[in-house]
Amino acid sequence: MVAGLVPYPEKCTGCRFCELICSLTHEGSVNRKKARLRIVKKGIRNDIPVVCTQCVACGDDCCAEACPENAISMVGDILVVSEEMCTGCGICEKTCKYGVIRVVEGIARKCDLCSGDPVCVKFCPLGALKYEEPGGERYLAVLAMLGGK
Amino acid sequence: MQALRGKLLYVDLTGGKITKEDTPDNLIRDYLGGEGFAVKLFCDAMDPKLDAFDPNNVLVVSAGLFTGNAVPTAGKTVFVSKSPLTGTIAESIMGGAIGAELKAAGYDALVIKGRSKSPKYLFIEDDVVGLLDASKYWGRFTRDVSEGIQNEAGSDVIVACIGPGGEKLVRFAGIDCEDRQAGRGGLGAVMGSKNLKALAVRGTRDIGVADPKRLASISLTWQGIMEKSNAFNEDTKYGSGEFLGWMNSERGVFPTRNWNDSVFEERAKIDPYYWAPRYGVKNKGCFACTKACGKLFVVDDGPYAGTVLDGIEYETLYSLGSQCGNPDIEALAKANEVCDLYGIDTISTGVVIGFVMELVERGILNPDDIGVDCRFTNPDAVPKMAELIGMRKGMGKLFGEGVARISKEILQGSENFAIHVKGMEPPAYDVRGMKGLGLGFMTSPRGACHLRSGFYALDLTGKFWRISDVDRFSPSGKGEQVKLMEDFMTVYDCLGMCKFQRGFFKLEGLMELLDAVVGVSFTEDDLLLVGERINNLKQLFNLDAGIRRKDSYLPKRITQEPIKSGVSKGALLTETEMIGMLDDYYKARRWDREGRPVQSKLAQLGLV
Numbered sequence: 001m002v003a004g005l006v007p008y009p010e011k012c013t014g015c016r017f018c019e020l021i022c023s024l025t026h027e028g029s030v031n032r033k034k035a036r037l038r039i040v041k042k043g044i045r046n047d048i049p050v051v052c053t054q055c056v057a058c059g060d061d062c063c064a065e066a067c068p069e070n071a072i073s074m075v076g077d078i079l080v081v082s083e084e085m086c087t088g089c090g091i092c093e094k095t096c097k098y099g100v101i102r103v104v105e106g107i108a109r110k111c112d113l114c115s116g117d118p119v120c121v122k123f124c125p126l127g128a129l130k131y132e133e134p135g136g137e138r139y140l141a142v143l144a145m146l147g148g149k
Numbered sequence: 150m151q152a153l154r155g156k157l158l159y160v161d162l163t164g165g166k167i168t169k170e171d172t173p174d175n176l177i178r179d180y181l182g183g184e185g186f187a188v189k190l191f192c193d194a195m196d197p198k199l200d201a202f203d204p205n206n207v208l209v210v211s212a213g214l215f216t217g218n219a220v221p222t223a224g225k226t227v228f229v230s231k232s233p234l235t236g237t238i239a240e241s242i243m244g245g246a247i248g249a250e251l252k253a254a255g256y257d258a259l260v261i262k263g264r265s266k267s268p269k270y271l272f273i274e275d276d277v278v279g280l281l282d283a284s285k286y287w288g289r290f291t292r293d294v295s296e297g298i299q300n301e302a303g304s305d306v307i308v309a310c311i312g313p314g315g316e317k318l319v320r321f322a323g324i325d326c327e328d329r330q331a332g333r334g335g336l337g338a339v340m341g342s343k344n345l346k347a348l349a350v351r352g353t354r355d356i357g358v359a360d361p362k363r364l365a366s367i368s369l370t371w372q373g374i375m376e377k378s379n380a381f382n383e384d385t386k387y388g389s390g391e392f393l394g395w396m397n398s399e400r401g402v403f404p405t406r407n408w409n410d411s412v413f414e415e416r417a418k419i420d421p422y423y424w425a426p427r428y429g430v431k432n433k434g435c436f437a438c439t440k441a442c443g444k445l446f447v448v449d450d451g452p453y454a455g456t457v458l459d460g461i462e463y464e465t466l467y468s469l470g471s472q473c474g475n476p477d478i479e480a481l482a483k484a485n486e487v488c489d490l491y492g493i494d495t496i497s498t499g500v501v502i503g504f505v506m507e508l509v510e511r512g513i514l515n516p517d518d519i520g521v522d523c524r525f526t527n528p529d530a531v532p533k534m535a536e537l538i539g540m541r542k543g544m545g546k547l548f549g550e551g552v553a554r555i556s557k558e559i560l561q562g563s564e565n566f567a568i569h570v571k572g573m574e575p576p577a578y579d580v581r582g583m584k585g586l587g588l589g590f591m592t593s594p595r596g597a598c599h600l601r602s603g604f605y606a607l608d609l610t611g612k613f614w615r616i617s618d619v620d621r622f623s624p625s626g627k628g629e630q631v632k633l634m635e636d637f638m639t640v641y642d643c644l645g646m647c648k649f650q651r652g653f654f655k656l657e658g659l660m661e662l663l664d665a666v667v668g669v670s671f672t673e674d675d676l677l678l679v680g681e682r683i684n685n686l687k688q689l690f691n692l693d694a695g696i697r698r699k700d701s702y703l704p705k706r707i708t709q710e711p712i713k714s715g716v717s718k719g720a721l722l723t724e725t726e727m728i729g730m731l732d733d734y735y736k737a738r739r740w741d742r743e744g745r746p747v748q749s750k751l752a753q754l755g756l757v
Contacts, residue, residue: 017438017439030218
């Protein structure tokens with residue numbers, strides 16, 4: 001099965017621990033601004049988990065297609081950024097309509113699904129993030145909730 | 150040092166001067182972080198004799214040492230100032246992300262003093278710090294202020310602000326961040342008195358971790374332990390009010406109608422087992438909480454349609470519910486929302502309303518003068534009264550002063566049923582049948598509080614951690630036990646950990662985390678000594694502020710009127726027991742009879 005991160009905003013409590021543990025795991029320090037997913041809070045009602053769709057629901061806005069250095073490519077089922085090839089130009093960030101690939105300190109930081117064992121899901125006991133067969137409509141629902149980046 | 154950011158930010162609102170200082174190296178060892186930092190920095194900067202509304206009152210904001218790090222349920226921010234409600238040092242703690250963001254911006258603490266000439270908000274983006282005009286936000290509700298500043302400065306800015314209640318100096322006004330509140334003690338009114346409407350922070354820095362791999366592994370282990378527990382299931386389904394029915398029926402200590410009763414006969418209508426499935430849309434959590442016990446509560450129909458809030462917490466189910474004889478969950482929710490929007494503490498607000506209801510019942514106040522038919526039999530009066538207080542309209546001007554000052558103004562014997570300790574309206578535990586917590590109410594530096602000692606857990610279940618065989622009806626042994634629990638609980642506030650997790654982590658879990666996060670080893674005794682140091686420092690401040698032993702005494706209703714019905718019927722915390730327990734506690738603390746720490750104790754704590 002090809003699995004991806006799937007967001008369930010109706011379950012999200014807005015705690016943002018996913019952002020903390022994502023950055024700890026990938027960076028060795030904690031910084032929500034470097035997390036490979038983000039929680040957008042809109043008023044009291046909406047806590048929206050915004051995750052990388054791994055190209056499932058990006059259509060023409062594909063970071064890999066847009067990258068002039070070809071630094072983003074499929075490794076197995078996961079779109080991965082090559083830190084050696086990435087120049088930090090930021091074109092991918094501009095392309096991504098979810099705003100989850102972010103260039104920080106000269107490197108594009110993108111969800112790699114923790115090589116198939118995403119840590120964020122392990123700290124989301126109420127089920128706002130699931131690792132399962134990706135459903136494109138859930139990504140589109142999140143986009144609609146965001147109403148822009 | 151890992152996890153520390155290295156900078157303290159000082160803001161003087163009077164002249165607009167902003168300075169940064171290095172965080173002293175020894176601060177972690179002696180004060181850990183969070184509440185410890187805030188209390189220490191506050192005591193260093195504040196003259197205890199100044200009035201809480203003096204421009205030179207100091208307000209300190211500090212994130213717990215673990216807050217902003219990847220420690221499950223560590224998300225708390227501590228505010229410390231002199232309380233306009235109690236005249237004591239007061240800490241007020243919230244689960245909003247403001248402290249974590251402050252840390253990400255590079256600051257271990259923010260120290261504010263002075264008074265701005267016009268409304269301002271403090272904007273912080275890493276190194277850039279400035280005071281911006283807040284005139285257009287003055288008079289506006291908490292949620293509108295957050296939204297407005299985020300529209301102006303970016304949706305990822307974290308905003309902590311006051312509502313109209315804080316501006317109008319309601320003595321129990323709180324500070325709001327993301328619909329989480331630092332409610333107790335009136336620190337929102339301190340901000341209001343300074344013309345400071347909000348703090349708005351964006352931080353982009355890394356927060357260091359001594360051993361990232363080990364932290365990830367420890368966090369995962371604890372997450373697994375929490376998720377397997379009954380508490381996880383109960384708390385995430387029903388929130389902090391999960392045990393309300395049990396408190397009412399099995400323990401008989403659920404204060405009702407201004408503490409005239411201790412059992413609320415209409416309990417079932419405000420019990421989360423009733424309302425959570427009907428009104429709870431989804432769970433809401435404090436920052437970094439992976440065991441979220443809040444609920445997004447929405448009323449769809451009826452006179453209170455459109456009410457939406459994060460709640461309703463156990464304490465509020467009492468204060469705006471049973472305390473006011475109010476079994477209408479929708480009116481209760483509306484009153485809670487009003488408190489949140491106006492930025493006033495739900496506990497104090499509800500206790501004030503219940504007190505006014507008794508004044509009306511006794512014919513001391515006339516509802517016509519109030520403009521609200523404020524009676525125990527009228528649920529709709531509760532949200533109306535909350536609004537009157539938040540706006541300080543008409544008699545709301547007096548009611549916003551809190552129970553102790555209302556009683557002093559009105560007299561006519563009202564002091565006998567003015568329920569407060571040191572001027573602080575109490576939370577939802579009838580201490581006539583919980584003597585350990587009764588002592589905890591007395592010894593809490595900020596006045597009647599369940600969370601300084603957390604002794605309710607021991608009174609109700611008979612044991613916790615090192616302490617067992619606790620008899621809730623006996624004063625015996627409570628002095629030593631309350632002291633130990635206060636020092637224990639203070640460690641949680643230093644680290645920014647949610648106290649609901651104390652049964653899981655106790656102290657050894659925290660020690661393991663300290664090692665991974667900060668890379669410093671602490672023993673249990675080291676941690677308890679930090680707690681003891683902070684509690685002594687607070688006591689020294691209170692003594693210098695003129696707070697005396699008798700200010701800690703319990704209200705007459707608790708020492709003279711036995712519980713009327715239910716399983717705790719007849720229970721009373723007598724004056725003799727009260728004085729005896731306080732003596733025992735002072736002995737355990739090595740304080741003299743007036744509560745002054747002896748020199749050798751101060752020397753041991755490094756406070757000479």
